Amino acid sequence: MNVELITFFIFSSLLIITSIKVITSSNPVLSAIYLVFSFFLSAVLWLLLGAEFLSIILILVYVGAVMVLFLFVVMMLDINIAKKSAAYIKYLPVGIGVFIIFNALIIFFFINTFENINYNAINSINVISESNTENLGYVLFTEYIVEFEIAGLILLLGILSAIVLTYRKNPNNKYQNPTEQIDVEKKDRLKIIKGLKE
Amino acid sequence: MIPISYYLILSTIIFTLSIAGIFLNRKNILVLLMSLELMFLSVNFNLITLGNYLGDLTGQVFVFFVLTVVAAESAIGLALLIVLFRNKKTIDVDDLSELKG
Numbered sequence: 001m002n003v004e005l006i007t008f009f010i011f012s013s014l015l016i017i018t019s020i021k022v023i024t025s026s027n028p029v030l031s032a033i034y035l036v037f038s039f040f041l042s043a044v045l046w047l048l049l050g051a052e053f054l055s056i057i058l059i060l061v062y063v064g065a066v067m068v069l070f071l072f073v074v075m076m077l078d079i080n081i082a083k084k085s086a087a088y089i090k091y092l093p094v095g096i097g098v099f100i101i102f103n104a105l106i107i108f109f110f111i112n113t114f115e116n117i118n119y120n121a122i123n124s125i126n127v128i129s130e131s132n133t134e135n136l137g138y139v140l141f142t143e144y145i146v147e148f149e150i151a152g153l154i155l156l157l158g159i160l161s162a163i164v165l166t167y168r169k170n171p172n173n174k175y176q177n178p179t180e181q182i183d184v185e186k187k188d189r190l191k192i193i194k195g196l197k198e
Numbered sequence: 199m200i201p202i203s204y205y206l207i208l209s210t211i212i213f214t215l216s217i218a219g220i221f222l223n224r225k226n227i228l229v230l231l232m233s234l235e236l237m238f239l240s241v242n243f244n245l246i247t248l249g250n251y252l253g254d255l256t257g258q259v260f261v262f263f264v265l266t267v268v269a270a271e272s273a274i275g276l277a278l279l280i281v282l283f284r285n286k287k288t289i290d291v292d293d294l295s296e297l298k299g
Contacts, residue, residue, distance in 0.1 A: 008200050012208045019212050019236055023219030028228045035232050042239055049205070049250045051258055054242075054265075061265060066235070066272050073276045074228065077283050088222060095218035102214040111203045111210075114248075132258075139255045140262065147259075151266040158270030165277040 008048060015041040032070045036063050053133040202251050209243035212236060227282075227289045231275050238268050 018038040022031050039062050046055040128138050140148055219233035242261045249257020283289055 005200055008204065012204075015208070016211055016215070019215045022232055022236060023215060023222055023229070028226065028232075031229050031232050035235060038236065039239070042243065045205075045208075045243070046246055048200070049246050051246050051250070051261075054246065054258055054261055057262070057265060061269060062235075066269055069272065069276055070228070070232065073279060076280065077228075077289065088225075091221050091224065095221040098221060099214045099218040102217060103210060106210045106214075107207055111206050114206055115201070115203050135255055136258055136262070139259055144259050147263060151263055154267060154270050158273045162273045162277040165274070166280050 004048065008045065011041050011044050015045070028074050029071065032067055032074060035070075036067050039063050039067070050132060053136050202247060205243065205247040209240040209247070212240035212243070216240065225290055225292070227279055227291060230291075231272065231279075235268070235272065238264060 015038055018034045018041065021034040022038065025031050025034065039058055043055040043058045046058065128135055216233040216236040219236070220230055223229035223233065242264055245257040245261050245264070247257075249255065249260075279289060282294075286293060
């Protein structure tokens with residue numbers, strides 16, 4: 001047993017345990033925190049696979065932004081913690097059955113296909129330096145530049161749609177409308193009444 | 199070198215766990231979205247593993263784009279969830295029966 005294998009076994013078993021806790025805990029806050037744990041553990045496993053930039057991105061973007069967003073929503077919604085309902089117990093055998101059947105299908109039928117490929121025969125392509133970040137940046141900004149810009153558009157779309165969906169206009173809000181202020185004319189403000197006797 | 203099947207089996211287990219989570223947590227859309235995040239994580243695991251073993255960076259580039267799309271998706275999903283909670287005061291999936299489909 002070398003160090004790499006021991007590290008893999010420790011972190012993958014912890015990852016499976018935290019994934020089980022994500023789907024079984026009754027409190028959504030606990031689920032979110034276990035999801036954060038599983039992101040950290042997978043970042044370590046991605047480091048083992050040599051994807052240094054993506055493991056840092058996983059922690060910075062996922063744990064730092066997406067999971068904080070989840071926790072904010074949990075706080076805003078004020079959900080009462082639901083007890084394990086009858087539906088949960090009703091669907092527990094279904095969940096376990098789906099888990100076992102899919103695992104058996106994939107592990108026993110498809111994994112062997114990947115085992116039998118001779119990976120050493122394939123030459124490494126698009127590698128220009130030792131640094132993973134440098135290689136990734138090189139590929140991303142040359143071959144995949146159009147897709148990179150589309151990714152930026154998708155993020156802009158995400159921002160816009162989140163704002164449009166959740167924005168609520170407050171009728172009590174006192175604000176000035178500059179267009180109306182500029183368009184005002186003399187007859188709107190000044191009213192001359194003739195023939196009024198005192 | 200760790201055999202590739204270890205990583206593939208690990209990602210398969212996480213993927214099936216998240217499918218089971220979707221079956222189990224039918225009451226709570228929030229936990230459904232979290233199971234979806236776990237599913238994306240396992241798919242990214244597969245892409246990075248195969249990219250590493252094939253010596254090709256395209257897998258990592260794909261993971262980059264998947265992360266982008268998932269960030270936008272979760273932002274929109276949570277916004278929809280907030281609108282839903284504002285209108286119906288619940289996030290139970292069974293109460294979403296206005297279309298009577």
